[in-house]
Amino acid sequence: MTDLQERAVPVSTAGDPRPPRVRVPAPLRSIVKHTGLSLLALIMLYPVIWMVVSSLRPNNEIFRSPGIVLDSLQVANYSDGWNALAAPFGHYLLNSAIVVLACIIGNLVSCSMAAYAFARLDFTGKKLFFATMLGTIMLPIHVIIVPQYILFSQLGWVNTFLPLIVPKLLATDAFFVFLMVQFIRGLPRELDEAARIDGAGHPRIFLRVILPLMLPALATTTIFTFIWTWNDFFSQLIYLTDPEMYTVPVALRSFVDSTVATSWGSMFAMSVVSLLPVFLAFLIGQRYLIKGIATTGIK
Amino acid sequence: MSALEKFQRLGTTRSGPRRKRDNKAAYLFLLPWFAGLTVITAGPVVASFVLGFTDYNLIQAPEFNGLENVNRMLSDERLHRALGVTFLYVFVSVPLQLAAALGLAMLLDRGLRGLAFYRSAFYLPSLLGSSVAIAVLWRQIFGAEGLLNQVLDVVGITGRGWISDPDTALSTLIVLNVWTFGAPMVIFLAGLRQIPAMYYEAAAVDGANRWTQFRRITLPLLSPIIFFNLVLQIIHAFQSFTQAFVVSGGTGGPSDSTLFYTLYLYQRGFNNFDMGYASALAWLLLLIIAAFTAVNFWAAKRWVFYDD
Numbered sequence: 001m002t003d004l005q006e007r008a009v010p011v012s013t014a015g016d017p018r019p020p021r022v023r024v025p026a027p028l029r030s031i032v033k034h035t036g037l038s039l040l041a042l043i044m045l046y047p048v049i050w051m052v053v054s055s056l057r058p059n060n061e062i063f064r065s066p067g068i069v070l071d072s073l074q075v076a077n078y079s080d081g082w083n084a085l086a087a088p089f090g091h092y093l094l095n096s097a098i099v100v101l102a103c104i105i106g107n108l109v110s111c112s113m114a115a116y117a118f119a120r121l122d123f124t125g126k127k128l129f130f131a132t133m134l135g136t137i138m139l140p141i142h143v144i145i146v147p148q149y150i151l152f153s154q155l156g157w158v159n160t161f162l163p164l165i166v167p168k169l170l171a172t173d174a175f176f177v178f179l180m181v182q183f184i185r186g187l188p189r190e191l192d193e194a195a196r197i198d199g200a201g202h203p204r205i206f207l208r209v210i211l212p213l214m215l216p217a218l219a220t221t222t223i224f225t226f227i228w229t230w231n232d233f234f235s236q237l238i239y240l241t242d243p244e245m246y247t248v249p250v251a252l253r254s255f256v257d258s259t260v261a262t263s264w265g266s267m268f269a270m271s272v273v274s275l276l277p278v279f280l281a282f283l284i285g286q287r288y289l290i291k292g293i294a295t296t297g298i299k
Numbered sequence: 300m301s302a303l304e305k306f307q308r309l310g311t312t313r314s315g316p317r318r319k320r321d322n323k324a325a326y327l328f329l330l331p332w333f334a335g336l337t338v339i340t341a342g343p344v345v346a347s348f349v350l351g352f353t354d355y356n357l358i359q360a361p362e363f364n365g366l367e368n369v370n371r372m373l374s375d376e377r378l379h380r381a382l383g384v385t386f387l388y389v390f391v392s393v394p395l396q397l398a399a400a401l402g403l404a405m406l407l408d409r410g411l412r413g414l415a416f417y418r419s420a421f422y423l424p425s426l427l428g429s430s431v432a433i434a435v436l437w438r439q440i441f442g443a444e445g446l447l448n449q450v451l452d453v454v455g456i457t458g459r460g461w462i463s464d465p466d467t468a469l470s471t472l473i474v475l476n477v478w479t480f481g482a483p484m485v486i487f488l489a490g491l492r493q494i495p496a497m498y499y500e501a502a503a504v505d506g507a508n509r510w511t512q513f514r515r516i517t518l519p520l521l522s523p524i525i526f527f528n529l530v531l532q533i534i535h536a537f538q539s540f541t542q543a544f545v546v547s548g549g550t551g552g553p554s555d556s557t558l559f560y561t562l563y564l565y566q567r568g569f570n571n572f573d574m575g576y577a578s579a580l581a582w583l584l585l586l587i588i589a590a591f592t593a594v595n596f597w598a599a600k601r602w603v604f605y606d607d
Contacts, residue, residue, distance in 0.1 A: 034413065037406065041420035044478065048427065050446055051436050066449035114332040123325035133332070136340045140538045140588060142561050143581045146574050147346035148339065150357065170335025177332070202324040231430040233541040234561075238569055249431040253545060256435055264439065271432035282426055286419060289426075293485050 048275075055268035062264050074265060078273070081266030085251060085258075086243050089270055092251035096230060099161050099247055103229045104222050106168030107176050111221065112214070114171045115180030116206045120192060136174040141234065149238060159242040164235060168225070176221045179292065183217035184210060220292035223285035227278050248274045344585070351579035356572050368579035378580070380555045381563040384469060388559065389536040392476035397528055399480040404487035405517070418488070422481035433475070434545030438462060441471040462546060465556040472542050472557060483528040490524035491517070519604040526603045530595050537588050540565070560584055 046068075053068045055077055082089045117123070118130055152163040171177055187210065195205045211218075233249045240250055252274055255267060282289065326333070336342075351368055355361035372378055403421055407414055427433050440446040441461035448458030461467045494517065502512050518525075540561040543551060551558030551566070564584065568577030 033406065033411075037413075037417050040403075041417060044424060045420055047436055047440055047446070048423075050440075051432075054439075063444045063449065066446055066453060110331040110335070113328045113330075117325045117328035121325040121328065122320045123322045124320065126325075129329070132336065132341070136336070138534055138588070138592065139340060139344070140534070140561075140584060142538060142540075142564055143347060143585045144340060144343035146350065146568055146578045146581060147343035149568075150346075150574065151338070151343070153357070167335060167339045169331065170339055171332035172335040172339045202321065202328070206328070227426055231427075233429075233431055233544070234565075237544075238565075249541075252431045252435065256431075256438075256545065257548060267435065268439075271435050274432045275427060275430060278426055278430065279423075282419075282423060290418070290422070290485055293482055 051268050052272055055265060055272045057265060059263060059265045062268075077265035077269040080263065081255075081270040081273075084263070084266055084270075085255060089251070089273060092246050092248045093273070095161075095245065096247040096249075099164050099236075100226055100229045102161065102165040103168040104225045106165060107171075107173050107221055107225045108218055110169055110171035111173060111176040112180055112211065112218065113206070114177045115184055116202075116210055118177070119181045119184035120189075120205075120210070121202070133174050133177055136172070137178060145235070145238065152239070158239055159245050160239075161245070163239040164229075164232075173225070176225070179220060180214060180217050183214050187213050216288060216291065219285065220288040223281055223288050224292060226281050230278055230281075347578040347581050350575055351582050353575040353578075355575040355578075357574055358572075361575060364575070368576050371576060372579065372583065377555060377558065377563060381551070381558045381560045384551075384556065384558050385537060385560040388469060388473060388476070388539065389533060392473040393529070393532045393536050395473070395477045396480045396532060397483055397525070399477055400483035400528070401487050401521075401525070403480070404484050404491055405513075407484075407488060408491045418481075418485065422485055425479040425482040428475060428479035429541055431541060431545055434542045437471060437475055437542065438546055441467075463553055465552075465554040468547070468553055468556045472539070472546065475542055476536065476539070483532060486524060486528055487521070490521050494520045522603045523605060526595070526599050530592060533591055533595070534588055537584065537591075 049068055050066075053070060054062045056070055056073050056075065057077075058072065058074045061071070085092075114133070118126070118133070148163070149158075152158060155162075157163050157166075167173075191209050191213070192205050195209050200208065231249065233253070236247050236250050237253070240246055243251075243254070246254065252270060255270060350361060352363055352365065353361035354364045354367070407417055411417075438445075442448075443458075443460035443463065445461070447461065451458045459467070461471050498516050498520075499512055502516060507515065538561055539559055543557045543559040543562050544565070547553075547557045547562075549562075549566075551562045560580075561584070564577055564580045567573045567580060
């Protein structure tokens with residue numbers, strides 16, 4: 001093994017004063033590369049695998065060895081964790097699901113409308129507005145959270161889901177506007193022109209021509225909104241202080257703070273439950289995720 | 300063409316002779332966005348600037364206090380600590396993360412078998428990394444009895460409480476950020492695919508070795524994407540919050556060693572309801588991020604290479 005690596009090195013990273021080339025046969029190099037990459041993948045994913053295994057172990061075994069072989073199955077961790085807080089964990093899952101669903105709908109509707117205007121319409125102030133929109137992509141939420149909190153608390157919206165949902169209905173996730181603009185620009189203009197000649201107005205062109213063609217961009221938006229909203233902690237921590245309204249991240253955090261340091265098993269169990277939807281979204285939507293970050297590049 | 304112009308050019312459509320404008324339709328389509336800009340984003344940016352010059356606790360009306368908040372910042376030792384912690388975190392974790400991303404992207408490039416599997420395995424942590432669950436897991440990995448120490452124990456090294464030790468607590472968060480190198484890696488992979496293979500073939504014919512090819516072909520042609528990733532990841536790292544909050548139980552401890560800027564802002568604003576000062580802190584963060592982005596764009600003229 002080490003022998004192989006030593007021989008492979010000069011080929012891939014030879015310095016400028018060229019040493020005599022050692023040709024390592026292609027199959028060997030390939031084996032070394034795959035062994036290395038698999039090992040790295042295992043190291044990368046080991047913490048997560050260990051967490052899943054630990055969630056199925058009795059508490060006194062979790063920190064006994066670093067291995068991931070299960071001797072016994074402690075499924076009770078899951079039922080214990082599920083019922084450890086004031087409400088069953090399903091309550092928080094439902095809260096998160098409501099918020100996520102509403103945010104997805106909000107982003108799909110509002111961002112696609114804005115994107116259509118930026119990509120296809122000609123209007124006064126377009127350059128300025130587009131630059132502003134790009135600028136807001138980079139705007140940290142921490143800069144606007146204080147006035148936003150003051151506004152929402154005066155509206156009586158603290159401890160409701162509205163402060164989390166309403167911004168999405170107003171196209172404030174500029175990243176998705178940008179993603180959709182880029183996508184619409186790639187669609188042939190002849191399609192719009194043809195529809196226009198047939199007498200279609202902009203609402204019609206948008207609904208009947210553009211929207212059906214931008215399904216991949218809408219899918220990317222859906223999956224990213226799902227994962228980011230599901231994981232979002234900062235705004236949910238600030239706006240949801242009533243345990244009844246807790247979403248999964250806030251509930252999980254209160255779990256950690258409230259648990260006496262011994263019920264790790266059930267804590268890991270609920271951590272696994274909280275990551276499961278993200279993992280499923282990743283499995284289902286991988287193609288759109290990869291495409292989405294490859295073409296616009298964020299996160 | 301400078302990077303800045305490139306960014307600006309994104310906003311223009313190539314409309315040669317003036318076409319008829321459709322203002323009415325456009326503003327209708329943009330109505331939600333305009334509302335959002337006014338009430339949710341740009342409005343609050345202006346409002347927090349104004350609030351930054353007040354003393355406000357949410358109960359009594361805001362009271363203007365001139366430059367009092369700025370004075371307070373100058374002598375606020377916890378703020379200075381938070382700035383130090385955040386800068387260290389950004390400057391160490393972003394280059395490491397991008398180096399890992401670029402290195403892996405190079406290894407995964409060009410027709411490797413099992414590419415899709417490796418890409419998924421390396422990308423998954425970026426999706427999970429910002430969650431509370433992973434932060435909870437990190438606490439257990441780097442705890443005194445945690446996974447890392449058990450592994451070290453197997454090879455005969457005595458570990459320590461990585462998270463309870465102020466000297467190492469921040470490093471565990473840096474490791475967490477490097478762990479999420481998958482997202483920039485996918486962007487690099489897409490960029491590498493744009494480089495025509497014939498450049499490498501031509502260079503190989505001329506006798507250039509792999510390292511020269513990397514330096515003379517890959518790096519220059521990939522520089523716009525490296526720049527893009529650098530700008531985004533720096534902005535992103537400045538805003539890290541969840542991991543430090545969960546790992547330190549909301550305190551930024553031990554001894555403020557994980558007191559991220561945003562965490563300190565949260566404490567002032569939402570634990571102490573010191574909204575005026577928190578607004579001033581928010582604006583300082585905005586200025587810092589803007590300054591870093593501007594410096595990045597300025598420096599880009601010297602090292603980012605645009606093909607066209």
